[in-house]
Amino acid sequence: MKRRDFFKLVGASAAFAAVPLLSSCSSAAAPSAEGAGVLGQPQVSFSTSVDVLILGSGMAGLSAAMDPSEAGLSVMVAEKLDVLGGESYESNAVMEVCGSQLQKDAGITETCDDVWPERKEALKSAGVTDLDFAKRLFYAAPEWVDRMKSSYGAQFADPASYSANEANRRRVLPKNGIGDTESIMMPLRDKLAAKGVQFSTGYCATGFILDEAGKVCGVRFSTSKKDQSGVVDVHARAVVVATGGFASNQSLVRQYLSAWERIGCYTAASMGEGHKLCQALGAQLSDMSVTPSVISDLPQAAAWGMFAPTLVVDAQGNRFANEDYMRDLCAACFTQERGYFWTIFDSGISESGQARSAAQVTSKNASRLVGPCDTVEQLASGMGVSEDVLGKTVDRFSSMVEAGKDSDFGRKQFLKNLKPPYYALKQFPVRFRTRGGAVVDGGGRLLDANGKAIAGVYCCGAAAQGGGESLTTNGAFGILTGRAVTEDLGAA
Numbered sequence: 001m002k003r004r005d006f007f008k009l010v011g012a013s014a015a016f017a018a019v020p021l022l023s024s025c026s027s028a029a030a031p032s033a034e035g036a037g038v039l040g041q042p043q044v045s046f047s048t049s050v051d052v053l054i055l056g057s058g059m060a061g062l063s064a065a066m067d068p069s070e071a072g073l074s075v076m077v078a079e080k081l082d083v084l085g086g087e088s089y090e091s092n093a094v095m096e097v098c099g100s101q102l103q104k105d106a107g108i109t110e111t112c113d114d115v116w117p118e119r120k121e122a123l124k125s126a127g128v129t130d131l132d133f134a135k136r137l138f139y140a141a142p143e144w145v146d147r148m149k150s151s152y153g154a155q156f157a158d159p160a161s162y163s164a165n166e167a168n169r170r171r172v173l174p175k176n177g178i179g180d181t182e183s184i185m186m187p188l189r190d191k192l193a194a195k196g197v198q199f200s201t202g203y204c205a206t207g208f209i210l211d212e213a214g215k216v217c218g219v220r221f222s223t224s225k226k227d228q229s230g231v232v233d234v235h236a237r238a239v240v241v242a243t244g245g246f247a248s249n250q251s252l253v254r255q256y257l258s259a260w261e262r263i264g265c266y267t268a269a270s271m272g273e274g275h276k277l278c279q280a281l282g283a284q285l286s287d288m289s290v291t292p293s294v295i296s297d298l299p300q301a302a303a304w305g306m307f308a309p310t311l312v313v314d315a316q317g318n319r320f321a322n323e324d325y326m327r328d329l330c331a332a333c334f335t336q337e338r339g340y341f342w343t344i345f346d347s348g349i350s351e352s353g354q355a356r357s358a359a360q361v362t363s364k365n366a367s368r369l370v371g372p373c374d375t376v377e378q379l380a381s382g383m384g385v386s387e388d389v390l391g392k393t394v395d396r397f398s399s400m401v402e403a404g405k406d407s408d409f410g411r412k413q414f415l416k417n418l419k420p421p422y423y424a425l426k427q428f429p430v431r432f433r434t435r436g437g438a439v440v441d442g443g444g445r446l447l448d449a450n451g452k453a454i455a456g457v458y459c460c461g462a463a464a465q466g467g468g469e470s471l472t473t474n475g476a477f478g479i480l481t482g483r484a485v486t487e488d489l490g491a492a
């Protein structure tokens, strides 16, 4: 039998379904698959061969490309969409990290040791099970920031420009502030390309290809770009699954996160395809029911309260949460069934270094914007809320500003009165980030049900257990995985 004949496509349903295409050669009990095929599925025919094939071009996938490409391995990043970047590129890019050189240079002295106990408690209460691994990622995050800056040209804002308050000392921002993912992801893409990394967009991974020994030796993609069959097979020595989370997959959300089923999703591409691909290889999924995150459908606006004075009220004009942490605020709007909320702001946001974000969001969403208004009464009228209710909310907030203590919701940052002219922006809570995924070891090696590594397959970022937390930890996860791949291929 010719070697090619081993690459049988058994178990595939349709060309565009995310169902793995597995050879049955490894099963002794199964009838011979020789000569068999799946209707509508072309035989395996590799169009190209690389050392490392990375599925997904978000922060985890791009970061996983660093070590292998630096070691001279051939790397392909395959992305199902026509644009690179995934959820990472759509993010607010408010990056939680501490101990990076970038922060030290700005005189910020907090270390991972200082902050980890608090972070650990937050992860624990969200239901994250592998806290040792979470710690590993948290401690690796500063390395990711510094490597992004020094070796990949990422441009960050000077932390001294926004870190006057305690919480922001533990955050880094891209050069132009909230939402400016271009300043970090584009230089990364360009530097990787300069190192020879090949980017293929419009390539949706639909299945693994196994060789005669039952080992993964490639991936099948559906694509509208190549031959008439719409199928491309890529041979690889190692495959990294970095396909993001499953927040957009309604059936997975129903299965694992039913309480969040009736809320919309910010992204459309986080379909959990990598989860299913890994599962079909025998990997386990874990932490799938860890509380997902909720953000505003105008995500940047929800983050303004972290950098400037804002006041957030519900559809009736009542304050209901602490404005200085966007995710808790948006989650409260959903869990308390408040429907939607308004961020009330003044010129402070534009003066805070987040001018770009303020201009972008308000100009693109003029129909959701009320203001400028010289008085609270005018603002209430524009928002369609009772003048009396909003007036009382503003008065109560002012009394707490005067007292220096937010006794209602514990706001610590920017507990300040807004000054006219006032504006308000209407937003809806949406879910966006899931944290469960395939079980892997500390180097992202995919594990089977017995905890044994599945040769040649890795998984990182929001597709893996322990991933999905943030850009920094997913970037760090990518680095750890890329390092393991490079070592396993003997190129370290």
Ligand SMILES: Cc1cc2nc3c(=O)[nH]c(=O)nc-3n(C[C@H](O)[C@H](O)[C@H](O)COP(=O)(O)OP(=O)(O)OC[C@H]3O[C@@H](n4cnc5c(N)ncnc54)[C@H](O)[C@@H]3O)c2cc1C
Binding pocket: 055, 056, 057, 058, 059, 060, 061, 078, 079, 080, 081, 084, 085, 086, 087, 088, 089, 090, 091, 092, 093, 094, 095, 096, 203, 204, 205, 206, 242, 243, 244, 245, 266, 267, 269, 270, 271, 273, 274, 295, 299, 432, 433, 460, 461, 462, 463, 467, 468, 469, 470, 471, 472, 474
């Ligand atoms: C609105 C929003 C705001 C956010 N704000 C912040 C923030 O301020 N700070 C922060 O730290 N984090 C933030 N996040 C979260 C952060 O973006 C994620 O944690 C991170 O992007 C996950 O990275 P990833 O590489 O694992 O996945 P992604 O970035 O989602 O990348 C996965 C990629 O895989 C591709 N893909 C999926 N299936 C396939 C397939 N079958 N074949 C090929 N390619 C495939 C997807 O198209 C995507 O490009 C935000 C996210 C959103 C949506």
